[in-house]
Amino acid sequence: MPERASISGLGLFGILMLAAALVVVPHVVSFSQQELLVFLAINVLLVVSYRLLTLTGEWSLAHVVMMGVGAYASALYSKSLGFPVPLAMLAGAATAGLTAAILSFPLFRMKGFYFLIGSFAAGEVIRLIWKRFNDPFGGPKGIKRIPGFPEVDLGFLQIDFYQPENYYYLVLAVVILSLWVLYRIEKSRLGLTFHSIHWQDKLSESVGIDTFRYRMLAFVIASFFAGVAGALYAHYLSTVNPNQFDVDIMVYVLIWTIVGGTSRWYGPVLGVIALTIIDEVVLRAIGADQIRPLLYGAILILSILFLPNGLESLVIKASDAWRSRGKPAPGAVVRATPK
Numbered sequence: 347m348p349e350r351a352s353i354s355g356l357g358l359f360g361i362l363m364l365a366a367a368l369v370v371v372p373h374v375v376s377f378s379q380q381e382l383l384v385f386l387a388i389n390v391l392l393v394v395s396y397r398l399l400t401l402t403g404e405w406s407l408a409h410v411v412m413m414g415v416g417a418y419a420s421a422l423y424s425k426s427l428g429f430p431v432p433l434a435m436l437a438g439a440a441t442a443g444l445t446a447a448i449l450s451f452p453l454f455r456m457k458g459f460y461f462l463i464g465s466f467a468a469g470e471v472i473r474l475i476w477k478r479f480n481d482p483f484g485g486p487k488g489i490k491r492i493p494g495f496p497e498v499d500l501g502f503l504q505i506d507f508y509q510p511e512n513y514y515y516l517v518l519a520v521v522i523l524s525l526w527v528l529y530r531i532e533k534s535r536l537g538l539t540f541h542s543i544h545w546q547d548k549l550s551e552s553v554g555i556d557t558f559r560y561r562m563l564a565f566v567i568a569s570f571f572a573g574v575a576g577a578l579y580a581h582y583l584s585t586v587n588p589n590q591f592d593v594d595i596m597v598y599v600l601i602w603t604i605v606g607g608t609s610r611w612y613g614p615v616l617g618v619i620a621l622t623i624i625d626e627v628v629l630r631a632i633g634a635d636q637i638r639p640l641l642y643g644a645i646l647i648l649s650i651l652f653l654p655n656g657l658e659s660l661v662i663k664a665s666d667a668w669r670s671r672g673k674p675a676p677g678a679v680v681r682a683t684p685k
Contacts, residue, residue, distance in 0.1 A: 372511045373511075380510035387514065387521050389575075389618050391571060391572075394615060395524070395570075395571035397613070398567060399565055400603070400608050401532065401541055401544060403544035405461075406461070406465040407463075407466035408469035408472075409569070409599060410469070410591045411468075411591050412576075413591060414472070414473070415442040415445050415573060416441065416580075417438065418580070419441035420437065420573075420580055420581065421489045421586055422482055423437045424492065425489065431495050432496075440570065442570055443567070445472075446568075446569035447562065449465075449565075450566070453468060454561050469593075477588050484587070486588065486589075488590075489585065489587075490584070492581060494582070494584060495507040495516060495581055520578060524574060528571065536563075539555060543557050543560055543561065576591075601617075601642050602621055603617060604646060605617040605621060605656060606656050606657050606658060607658035612661075616656070616658055624641070624645075
């Protein structure tokens with residue numbers, strides 16, 4: 347049966363505090379930090395959608411390119427075909443999912459390391475197409491002057507989404523809805539099937555599970571939400587180019603995911619938040635942005651050595667310690683108090 351999650355009183359309090367912080371934080375930071383919050387929220391959706399694919403045991407090097415497919419498609423639908431921006435975003439995400447479905451046929455003939463390399467090759471082919479064709483992809487310079495999200499005018503309230511504070515709330519709403527959908531997928535029978543394919547693919551096939559179809563479905567769903575992230579990204583920056591979705595960015599996504607952990611849905615979220623804080627606050631404060639690859643490599647090695655299950659393992663240990671406080675240790679003798 348699918349897992350049924352229950353929320354304790356302490357957990358509900360934590361959720362309410364987190365929600366309050368997410369709403370208030372744009373009002374207490376600078377303009378540049380508001381922009382950082384927008385990109386952080388987009389990256390959260392990117393890594394959590396990537397984790398959905400890893401549930402089947404496959405790790406892709408094309409996930410950032412799928413984000414780029416969503417960004418390019420949404421830009422073209424809105425700029426060249428005149429789609430309303432919200433509709434262009436959905437169509438762009440659907441295009442990313444469709445691209446993943448097409449790529450599934452050659453890619454899922456491979457497994458493990460070969461799938462990893464195959465996905466890298468497929469992603470590079472897509473990037474080369476963007477670079478090669480000026481029409482309609484703009485060549486190496488990409489697409490510029492992409493329409494932004496339309497202003498909302500309710501008479502008594504006007505919301506300009508060119509302002510990072512307002513766009514942050516839009517992105518936050520989309521990301522929270524997307525995370526909820528991804529969470530429900532994982533806790534459903536579909537998510538349990540993904541897990542079974544990861545750990546016992548031959549056994550899954552023996553009981554009638556079409557492992558190709560389910561791996562393909564995980565790839566398509568993950569790419570769809572990566573496309574959502576790409577569309578949000580494109581319509582905020584108003585420009586996209588192939589270099590924004592190269593393998594360097596994909597390496598960062600891998601590090602965020604591994605450092606955060608993949609056994610819980612919130613693991614990659616912890617990874618991207620922690621490393622973004624180190625990257626944007628610590629490195630930028632000391633003017634050492636150029637050592638980012640060195641620092642990320644060191645963090646990855648230390649994480650594998652000392653936190654093999656990622657930052658989420660610290661949360662799990664803390665949660666277990668909180669729940670067991672006041673309870674006798676296993677095997678301890680409980681003495682009755684005489685009356």
